[in-house]
Amino acid sequence: MSTLRVAVEPAPDQHLASAIREVGGSVVPLAQAQVLVWIGGPDGFPDLPDTVEWVALSTAGIERFVDAGVLDDKRLWTNASGFYSRGVAEHALALLLGGTRQIVRSAKTRWAKDAVDPAVRTLRGSTVAIVGAGGIGRELTPLLKACGATVLAVNRSGRPVDGADVTVASDRTDEALAQSDHVVLAAPDTPETRHMMNDRTLALLRPHSWIVNVARGPLIDEAALHRALTAGVIGGAALDVTDPEPPADDHPLYDLDNVVITPHVANPTGRLTQEMAPYLAENLRRYVAGEELLAVVTADRGY
Incomplete structure (x- = not known):
């Protein structure tokens, strides 16, 4: 089986890269990816190549992504519900x-x-x-x-x-x-x-x-x-x-x-990807094994 190809956008992240390598995957540019791990908001969300089968969002709430029309029905989407x-x-x-x-x-x-x-x-x-x-x-x-x-x-x-x-x-x-x-x-x-x-x-x-x-x-x-x-x-x-x-x-x-x-710090930004990394590794393992993923998004419910 070929190596799982995962893009991390819009910026590289050492914690998520380590999680990807932990399950035998490799970090690649978006144009080559099967999976996109998106650690930004809806602004600037890229056009996705057909090779992307799954998008992993780093936020628990997806309202802004839904409102921006980012989610589609061509691929699997997950959020970070439960990760933090x-x-x-x-x-x-x-x-x-x-x-x-x-x-x-x-x-x-x-x-x-x-x-x-x-x-x-x-x-x-x-x-x-x-x-x-x-x-x-x-x-x-x-x-x-x-x-x-x-x-x-x-x-x-x-x-x-x-x-x-x-x-x-x-x-x-x-x-x-x-x-x-x-x-x-x-x-x-x-x-x-x-x-x-x-x-x-x-x-x-x-x-x-x-x-x-x-x-x-x-x-x-x-x-x-x-x-x-x-x-x-x-x-x-x-x-x-x-x-x-x-x-x-x-x-x-x-x-x-x-x-x-308090200024929205229950899940502090500075620890976001560190907290997310073990869950990403588990979801990547499930993806490779053909198992049900954690935190699959139901867009019409808004979460």
């Missing part, structure tokens, strides 16, 4: 603890013990809903369980998530929100999920509830979120993603002491 889940889950837990333990408010004030002390809460005995419980949810669940929380997983199919106490299908999201102390959003950005957190759904939560978003900014109606936060409908919000990104310097959420915004 462990790091994102770690960041989600940090954000949730930062809120419930009042670390966020403490960092924005000066020894405000009278205000901070009564608001400190524990995850022990709480219920945390993970909405969009795919790869991130599977990694986050044991971390939450280790903190003593009950995990309520919400996914599209309702198939049980390993380790979760309860799993429900997405058509029962309202029920899950009403039963939860806190919520972590890990869902894709699709027409069905945009502004899924709005005035009505935020009101299903509790005055002490924190909402954490490590998925996509448009999942939350930020005007509704601001209203809920200032009216005391919920306890706080911890966001690694916003809509748009970055938010304006005078965005009103910045002024609230029960909000933390």
